[in-house]
Amino acid sequence: MTRRQKAITYLGLSLGLLLVIGPFVWTALSSLKPESEIRRDPPTFWPETFTLDNFVELFERVNIGQSFVNSLIVALVLVASNVLLCSMVGYAFAKLPFRGKNLAFSLVMIQMAIPAIVLMTPQFVLIAKLGLVNTFAGIILPTLVGPLGVFMMRQFMQELPDELIHAARVDGAGEFRIFFRIILPLCGPPLATLGLITFLGAWNNFLWPAVVAQSEDMYTLPVALNILNGHEGTHYNLLVAGSVVVIAPILFIFIFLQRYFVQGIATTGIK
Template sequence: MSLTALRGSRDTPDARGTRGTRRWTSIGDGPTPTAGRVLAYAVLIGLSIVVLAPVVWAVLSSFKSQSELAQVPPSPLPSSLRTENYTGALSSFDFALYLKNSVIVTVGATLLTVVINTMCAYGLAKYNFRGRNLLFLVVLGTIMIPLQLIFIPVYQMAAQLGLVNSLWGLIIPPAATPTGVFLLRQYMLTIPDELIAAARIDGAGEFRIFTRIVVPLSGAAIAVVTIFSVMWRWNDFLWPLIISQDQSKYTLPVALAQFNSQLVAPFNYILAMSVVSMLPVVIIFLVLQRHIVRGIASTGLK
């Protein structure tokens, strides 16, 4: 093929963009990105680095020795991967017990939160009764109340019910969350009322409609509430500290705080256990991230 033919083939309309601009010569065949899009990507990448930098620093520092952590200026990379930090921390305090308590509290509270919030949101979204909007505003209003203001009355009620210094005291009181009710209620508003009416005409009961129609269609919103509940319960510190009076009922955040209050704080062990405590939340988020994005994007459409 001659040089003229090659030039002609490169200048054909197929080799150009829709507006006469050349397309990417890399893997993709999309149009050349604008300067605004490039700037937006650069800003997003920079913000991602800012958010991930402390996490990466904590993971790398968990392999450092005490002397390396005390260096000024600090070195970004450890001299060697010291797995002794993890094994030493596991042997220094009863990590298995605290991990078991955290898992029991997180799983139990999350299941209870999802059940209560889903049923409450269904009633506020699909039942017409007098005062429904006022009740929903009251539920939203509780979001603005700081948790520190209600700790004393909640603790008194838990003491009267015999929930102090027990895992049930960590699970039941914070189960109902107004944020979860709001997210689920807004998502359930997008479910057609005609679908529920048709199920009632076919003879389906209310509980069957709720479990066979509403809950499956609200899977994305339930995934959002689930990951939020897991994060809240797993990282909760103040309420477990108040309600737990025995070390055998401590969760991981409380145990790590106690471990940090020693006369000589072993920061290398603390960092190692902090990294271990982050893993379950990260794994759950990675598994449910697609549902989380879809659920948040669909919330509030109606």
């Protein structure tokens, strides 16, 4: 590549980055401005007056703190259940011989292919019959064992040597002992990826929590933000601050743990 070509490449990439990151930067800066400044013409880029009033109002008026805690509870429970259950199920698909294995595995693929909107109505009727509307259990149950996680763990565990398991059996170790003591400790990086992907999916999930959570004390963050957005005459200062509260935790996690994300796409998307 000539120097000129290199310069053009970097220029193009930087311009693209500006367009991608710009909206986030603008939103974050706006959330720190007082409402009068947000609406000023011409707009200020850097806040003239820094204020946390928008966030304070968000916590006091719409109880966004409760929604934050709810989102955290839902996401953490799902991370725990998916890490444990997906690795168990993935292990069986990768290493245990049993009749009907191919059929069972095709169910994993089918579940990945069913659109959420198609399941919404009948799943809601089921949750209603079980008496779980407006409960954490109702929000959490359908995604307890995600098919993507099962698929990912199977792909990884297939690469582990069979001799490991045979040797342990010869030594008289039980099957559950083999799984918990020998297999799981070898799965650190993929489990981290699985945990991250699950957290992300749960934190960002909107449709299902919006259907199940019906009172303010059960809202997750995206649901609360959508309700706030739906109120007539909601001021942009609150919406922008709400947007920051939903997005910021994910950005922090992403920046520190990004290599696990990229691994995740590599194992699920390419293989």
